[in-house]
Amino acid sequence: MPLDGPSTVVTRLTARRAVRSGAIWGGVFGLYVAASAAGYATTYPTPAARARLARTLGGNSGLAALLGPARRLDTVAGFTSWRTMGVLTVVGAIWAMLLAARLLRGEEEEGRWELLLSGRTTRGLAAAQAMAGLGAGLITLWAETATVAVWVGWSGKVHFSTAGSLFLATALMAGAAAFLAVGALTGQLAATRRQANGIAAGVLGVSFLIRMVADSSAQLAWLRWASPLGWAEELRPLTGSRPVALVPVVIWVAVLATTAFVLAAKRDLGASALPSRDAPPPHTGLLGSPAGLAVRLTGPVAIGWITGLAALGLVLGLVAQTAASAITGSASIEKAIRRLGGYRLGAASYLGVALVIAAALVAFAAAGQVAAARDEEAAGHLDHLLARPVSRTRWLAARLTIGAALVIAASVVTGLAAWVGAATQHSGLGLGQLVQAGLNMAPPALFVLGAGALVYGVWPRAATGATYALVAWSFLIELVASLVTTNRLLLDTSVLSHITPAPAANPDWTAAAWLTGLGVLGAAVGIIRFDRRDLAGA
Amino acid sequence: MDAISTEGLSKSFGKTEALVALNLRVPEGEVIGYLGPNGAGKTTTIRLLLGLITATAGHADLFGIDCQRQPVEAHRRLAYVPGEAALWPALTGEETLHLLGAVHGKMDARYRDVLIARFQLDPSKRVRAYSKGNRQKLILIGGLMTRADLLLLDEPTSGLDPLMEQAFRECVREARERGQTVFLSSHIMSEVEALCDRVAILRAGRLIEVGTMAELRHLSALSIELQFDGTPPDLSTVPGVSHVTVHGNRVRCQVTGPVEPLLDALAGRGVRHLLSREPSLEELFLAHYGATSPEESDAA
Numbered sequence: 001m002p003l004d005g006p007s008t009v010v011t012r013l014t015a016r017r018a019v020r021s022g023a024i025w026g027g028v029f030g031l032y033v034a035a036s037a038a039g040y041a042t043t044y045p046t047p048a049a050r051a052r053l054a055r056t057l058g059g060n061s062g063l064a065a066l067l068g069p070a071r072r073l074d075t076v077a078g079f080t081s082w083r084t085m086g087v088l089t090v091v092g093a094i095w096a097m098l099l100a101a102r103l104l105r106g107e108e109e110e111g112r113w114e115l116l117l118s119g120r121t122t123r124g125l126a127a128a129q130a131m132a133g134l135g136a137g138l139i140t141l142w143a144e145t146a147t148v149a150v151w152v153g154w155s156g157k158v159h160f161s162t163a164g165s166l167f168l169a170t171a172l173m174a175g176a177a178a179f180l181a182v183g184a185l186t187g188q189l190a191a192t193r194r195q196a197n198g199i200a201a202g203v204l205g206v207s208f209l210i211r212m213v214a215d216s217s218a219q220l221a222w223l224r225w226a227s228p229l230g231w232a233e234e235l236r237p238l239t240g241s242r243p244v245a246l247v248p249v250v251i252w253v254a255v256l257a258t259t260a261f262v263l264a265a266k267r268d269l270g271a272s273a274l275p276s277r278d279a280p281p282p283h284t285g286l287l288g289s290p291a292g293l294a295v296r297l298t299g300p301v302a303i304g305w306i307t308g309l310a311a312l313g314l315v316l317g318l319v320a321q322t323a324a325s326a327i328t329g330s331a332s333i334e335k336a337i338r339r340l341g342g343y344r345l346g347a348a349s350y351l352g353v354a355l356v357i358a359a360a361l362v363a364f365a366a367a368g369q370v371a372a373a374r375d376e377e378a379a380g381h382l383d384h385l386l387a388r389p390v391s392r393t394r395w396l397a398a399r400l401t402i403g404a405a406l407v408i409a410a411s412v413v414t415g416l417a418a419w420v421g422a423a424t425q426h427s428g429l430g431l432g433q434l435v436q437a438g439l440n441m442a443p444p445a446l447f448v449l450g451a452g453a454l455v456y457g458v459w460p461r462a463a464t465g466a467t468y469a470l471v472a473w474s475f476l477i478e479l480v481a482s483l484v485t486t487n488r489l490l491l492d493t494s495v496l497s498h499i500t501p502a503p504a505a506n507p508d509w510t511a512a513a514w515l516t517g518l519g520v521l522g523a524a525v526g527i528i529r530f531d532r533r534d535l536a537g538a
Numbered sequence: 539m540d541a542i543s544t545e546g547l548s549k550s551f552g553k554t555e556a557l558v559a560l561n562l563r564v565p566e567g568e569v570i571g572y573l574g575p576n577g578a579g580k581t582t583t584i585r586l587l588l589g590l591i592t593a594t595a596g597h598a599d600l601f602g603i604d605c606q607r608q609p610v611e612a613h614r615r616l617a618y619v620p621g622e623a624a625l626w627p628a629l630t631g632e633e634t635l636h637l638l639g640a641v642h643g644k645m646d647a648r649y650r651d652v653l654i655a656r657f658q659l660d661p662s663k664r665v666r667a668y669s670k671g672n673r674q675k676l677i678l679i680g681g682l683m684t685r686a687d688l689l690l691l692d693e694p695t696s697g698l699d700p701l702m703e704q705a706f707r708e709c710v711r712e713a714r715e716r717g718q719t720v721f722l723s724s725h726i727m728s729e730v731e732a733l734c735d736r737v738a739i740l741r742a743g744r745l746i747e748v749g750t751m752a753e754l755r756h757l758s759a760l761s762i763e764l765q766f767d768g769t770p771p772d773l774s775t776v777p778g779v780s781h782v783t784v785h786g787n788r789v790r791c792q793v794t795g796p797v798e799p800l801l802d803a804l805a806g807r808g809v810r811h812l813l814s815r816e817p818s819l820e821e822l823f824l825a826h827y828g829a830t831s832p833e834e835s836d837a838a
Contacts, residue, residue: 289641297626532592
């Protein structure tokens, strides 16, 4: 491949964006590794506490199915490996598939590749160069994670070998690498970024399911070799590393990337390997008003969120009873539950903590609604509506109402699904109790929706970033800060720390009313400001 | 009542003055061309008239309705066609037209079908599968099918082939016959020349000329080409004559004001051939922007 000036422009353009994204997520990965190791070392200081944790968590089949089998949980290394691999492999895979689809198919869909390809490069070569750029993003993610892992490993309490830390960072990349290749391939198969993401998400879902089945029964453990997420698990960093499991990952990446390259070289620009349905039968039922249009456009996204959260609620409900016995072993987790305002123990206490994380996902869905409104404006679609007899106030109010309906529906469905799961395990949690616990997740998301609308009304170009940042910050605080600090002011900056961990405690409807009220206020100010500002393009 | 009437309408983006004190009146039923190079403020004007952006100063009425304060009322009487058709990629053409018609509230379904046939559009496809030209047809049909009293067209024919350009002209003529007002922002001089009653020319956010084609021509020079039997006389000293170029026995020049002094100067000088031509809109336009006219560049 020639590497002189103009022919590397695709690599550089892709690499710049991939590296920026990799740098941000490298920070998250590093923080999570550090918090897991340091959190464990301070929360379980004595061998006795560690042995008790290992007994309870290690024997929990529900958690093993969710996060993978735990090994040597009585050591910092074992816990850190289990916790970070279980969470970050999937996070990395999602990051990678979205990034690849965005920088390959997304760029092409927006027509930017037409400019590049009219220069001195061909389609196949451009795809190869873009994949090289994506690789740069992955290397950045690895470098940051490795740096933090090595640095944390040196600390006296943690004590990982440098080689062990480096292998942990490498193992944490396995999911991302595998799904970067999946995203690159689906970017060639599908005609749109959305369709590419859909196919890749399907591959990820199947991989996760196979791994989950493999981890839930010893007879089926061999199935692990049938899933990219299983290979990552077989790497076993810090707990008897097995670099041999890197072989299938490398082969997978090589095969998928080569296929993507061949497909890219063969097809026309803008075309896809899979046939796309360009002339579907018309459905005009919802297209009578701007609100109907918004329902239609946001429908697939809403169904995705609600289905995903229902599945999560079901799984949480299923594992609550067994997981609860693990929590009872840890004084600090009981303390954390009490800090959040919880007092019930057992399955209720587990669900109370777990549903706060689900609440973060509902808040992400709310941020997505703000982003969708902003996208309509930035893309110029909104001009067509607002140049017709459509009031701006009513349009934004309707758009936010649809967002709020999604938030409330997703929350209640999560609670319902958790009840179904818990009921099969006879955990003794009532339907009303869990529906309330579900509803309890809505107020932070409604606050996010309102805060996002406020930024949208005042400073539209910042709305998407600011709203996602608010949720991401809150999520990080819940995930990380609550393990290492009890500073009330810092914890209060998270929108999620203002709800009680229902069903471990009764929902605090006063706080919920405050969050919702502030959200409505923010939305109202945002709507008024939106009515008076210029429409702003991308 | 005027379809459009603006008073001191201005818009600044930070320190950039996109439109400066626009005073423009467009009577009902008129077809007006709005000319200017990229960045002159044409789109800014239309977005101000639509209330999509807020005016820094001044005032604009559409049919006596303040279009900045009461955009919804104003929009009931107009249709807008942008030059860049950013439509919902997942909707089909048919769905898009249904949506745009329903949102507008008023739509002539029979005329819509006429337009679909005239522009040879297949409305069953998704927007993302259309070419740029087909998307532009879709958005044109979406605007024209409303039969609105005022059509605000912002470079509506960008991406259309010459046949579709003819179809578009037919639509504007029909609109004029029905008494609709048309505000046509355009780059294409021949289009404006063929369709418009009046022309407004914008430069760097300022309106520099408004008038009928005849009025604009009156202000500007006449192009004259002469061929002599022998050596041409020196015409550069004749009052009103400028831009004189000589090629052997042929002379080209421009005349501003009365032609009489030139005719006097030519009497008995053996003129074999004389061609006088009014400047095209393109030449008028280029003259306003100080660009070299084709004659001058030929001579150079």
